[in-house]
Amino acid sequence: MSLLNVKNLSVILATNDGPARAVRDLSFSLNKGETLGIVGESGCGKSMAALALMGLLPELSETRGEILLDEENLLDKTEAEMCRIRGNRLAMVFQEPMTSLNPVHTVGNQIMEPLQLHLGLSESAAREEALHLMDRVGIPNPEARIDNYPHQLSGGQRQRVMIAIALSCKPDVLIADEPTTALDVTIQDQILELIQNLVQEDGMALILISHDLGVISENTDNILVMYGGAAVEKGGTEQIFNELVHPYTQGLFAAMPKLGRARTMRLVTIPGTVPDLINLPAGCTFTDRCPIATDICRNTPPPLEEIEPRHAVACHHLQEARSRKTEELFS
Amino acid sequence: MSVFIAKRVLTLIATLIGASMVIFLVMEILPGDPALVILGVDASDEAVRALTKELGLDRPPVERYWSWITGLLQGELGNSYAYKVPIWELIEGAMLITLPLAVMSIALSIVLALVIGLYAAANHNKAGDVTLMGISQLGISIPNFWLAILLIILFAIELRWLPAGGFPGWDEGILVCLKALLLPSLALATVVGAILARITRSSVLEVFREDYVRTARAKGLSQRATLWRHVLRNALIPVLTVTGIQFSALLTGTVVVENVFHIPGLGSLVLKAINNRDTIVVENVILLLATMVITVNFIVDILYAVVDPRLKAHDI
Ligand SMILES: Nc1ncnc2c1ncn2[C@@H]1O[C@H](COP(=O)(O)OP(=O)(O)OP(=O)(O)O)[C@@H](O)[C@H]1O
Numbered sequence A: 001m002s003l004l005n006v007k008n009l010s011v012i013l014a015t016n017d018g019p020a021r022a023v024r025d026l027s028f029s030l031n032k033g034e035t036l037g038i039v040g041e042s043g044c045g046k047s048m049a050a051l052a053l054m055g056l057l058p059e060l061s062e063t064r065g066e067i068l069l070d071e072e073n074l075l076d077k078t079e080a081e082m083c084r085i086r087g088n089r090l091a092m093v094f095q096e097p098m099t100s101l102n103p104v105h106t107v108g109n110q111i112m113e114p115l116q117l118h119l120g121l122s123e124s125a126a127r128e129e130a131l132h133l134m135d136r137v138g139i140p141n142p143e144a145r146i147d148n149y150p151h152q153l154s155g156g157q158r159q160r161v162m163i164a165i166a167l168s169c170k171p172d173v174l175i176a177d178e179p180t181t182a183l184d185v186t187i188q189d190q191i192l193e194l195i196q197n198l199v200q201e202d203g204m205a206l207i208l209i210s211h212d213l214g215v216i217s218e219n220t221d222n223i224l225v226m227y228g229g230a231a232v233e234k235g236g237t238e239q240i241f242n243e244l245v246h247p248y249t250q251g252l253f254a255a256m257p258k259l260g261r262a263r264t265m266r267l268v269t270i271p272g273t274v275p276d277l278i279n280l281p282a283g284c285t286f287t288d289r290c291p292i293a294t295d296i297c298r299n300t301p302p303p304l305e306e307i308e309p310r311h312a313v314a315c316h317h318l319q320e321a322r323s324r325k326t327e328e329l330f331s
Numbered sequence B: 001m002s003v004f005i006a007k008r009v010l011t012l013i014a015t016l017i018g019a020s021m022v023i024f025l026v027m028e029i030l031p032g033d034p035a036l037v038i039l040g041v042d043a044s045d046e047a048v049r050a051l052t053k054e055l056g057l058d059r060p061p062v063e064r065y066w067s068w069i070t071g072l073l074q075g076e077l078g079n080s081y082a083y084k085v086p087i088w089e090l091i092e093g094a095m096l097i098t099l100p101l102a103v104m105s106i107a108l109s110i111v112l113a114l115v116i117g118l119y120a121a122a123n124h125n126k127a128g129d130v131t132l133m134g135i136s137q138l139g140i141s142i143p144n145f146w147l148a149i150l151l152i153i154l155f156a157i158e159l160r161w162l163p164a165g166g167f168p169g170w171d172e173g174i175l176v177c178l179k180a181l182l183l184p185s186l187a188l189a190t191v192v193g194a195i196l197a198r199i200t201r202s203s204v205l206e207v208f209r210e211d212y213v214r215t216a217r218a219k220g221l222s223q224r225a226t227l228w229r230h231v232l233r234n235a236l237i238p239v240l241t242v243t244g245i246q247f248s249a250l251l252t253g254t255v256v257v258e259n260v261f262h263i264p265g266l267g268s269l270v271l272k273a274i275n276n277r278d279t280i281v282v283e284n285v286i287l288l289l290a291t292m293v294i295t296v297n298f299i300v301d302i303l304y305a306v307v308d309p310r311l312k313a314h315d316i
């Protein structure tokens, strides 16, 4: 029995051009203390999947499937019940630290809010705890900072405040949606390490979302690779780095900046663009960009097949994908 | 903060000096001789010349401007050409009507705007929202003097709840006076309230799309708690701007409605003074209105800094 069990999660967004299938048939499970990495290019539906877990999708969108937190389906909960779960058992750190804090309230008040709401702390107790949390997330001189407004803090410090807010009620699951994408490279590692340490100390489960396979490789137990709203490959982090199978995963790997490679060398990119979610192709969504695609890819969606225990790939040409080297596919 | 206020006070003084020059110049250019208007067209040339000298209008403009301003600084406004009474008496009586009328109108507008705007935003695109926005569109397009007439017909003539016009004077008791001002302020508040309601609605809807609102929801705050704690204060910033502009407009724009209700406010005073070529009254009333408008803007600017902490840092 896992802590979080997501089964066939689908998200359909209402857009001006019609329904967009931002997430399709996503399934994964997460145990206490485990870290799952979700990786994929911009626009592949990572944030929408995360927001679906939180029950915070944009207006008029539809969620299907099951999201079982301790065997209870969150999609069956009322809005009032979800309000008791959000911030309390399920917390999220967002992609945009510069705009995710309210400009008219002090950071202290914003950290105190969930403590008062879920734990019922008094104002003074919540302030004490907020100071403690600010210290824990590495904000220097919390006593001076607690009455600051967000605009008085740097991007990195704001993201630390966001982490303090998310961790305030010791959630069972923390969702970190590209927590470092908007930050300076020098600060990125610090923030990732901070999240990693705090999650370990509190024994919570973490879903780390990123478009950077490098970030995911260093910080996770399991990986789920998303493309066009669906999982194309998933498995243990070691399993996947032992053998990158899906052509898209190989493409992401080729696009990763590598240590020791000269600055001047061009980064490899996967040619083509992400599919249009409103008019998804009938078969495999990666067909148009895939170096080994054939007619069957165009017409039939590939099933997610296990190639070893826990390691599953959705590709019609498993044999060929496994035999080709990454450098041959993308260069 | 104090530097911020000091800077604003200096700007305020500079603006007032500029305004007084423009007002004086316009009245100089305006055709019409006060003495001639007072004495009538049949008056002899000598009589007109004598009166002109008596009123001090034969002195050069620069000298007259200077004595107006120095008089003002000593609290001495002079006498009306037409009525021969101190101008301050005329202004005081009129202002004690116009100012309460404008304040009552803006207060009514704000209440209307918040109730309608928040309800419409909370029921975005539902029947209630669409209906209210339709009504507010109507409210904006109705001329206020016409609405004033409709209100008189309904509440004064048909229902007989409120007086059709006139103003009893504050000696007669506060309640009767407020009753006399209720219909005029309603006529003024409808348009302003409709404008503010639409701005409130769109501003609330816009703030609801902000990332920090999503953060608030992710903490577990309900939609309603999010509205009160995180949306409202941010949404009020644009509402505040327009409220300031509308209040200034109300101070100077009550003329027509004052006329429909036969209320002797500042608007009526200016109108009569212009007809009488009572230039010195016009100059003083308009300068007073300008002072009030500038003061309102000043207060709005300070309120900004109260609502939005980001401004304090910039302006100090
Ligand atoms: N409010 C919305 N209404 C309609 N479509 C949306 C909305 N927000 C996002 N989308 C679309 O949904 C798809 C998935 O978006 P999502 O934000 O989940 O991508 P992502 O994987 O998080 O990308 P990124 O790395 O840029 O954050 C995108 O194609 C996007 O255009």
Ligand SMILES: [Mg+2]
Pocket: A046, A047, A048, A095, A177, A178
């Ligand atoms: Mg995203």
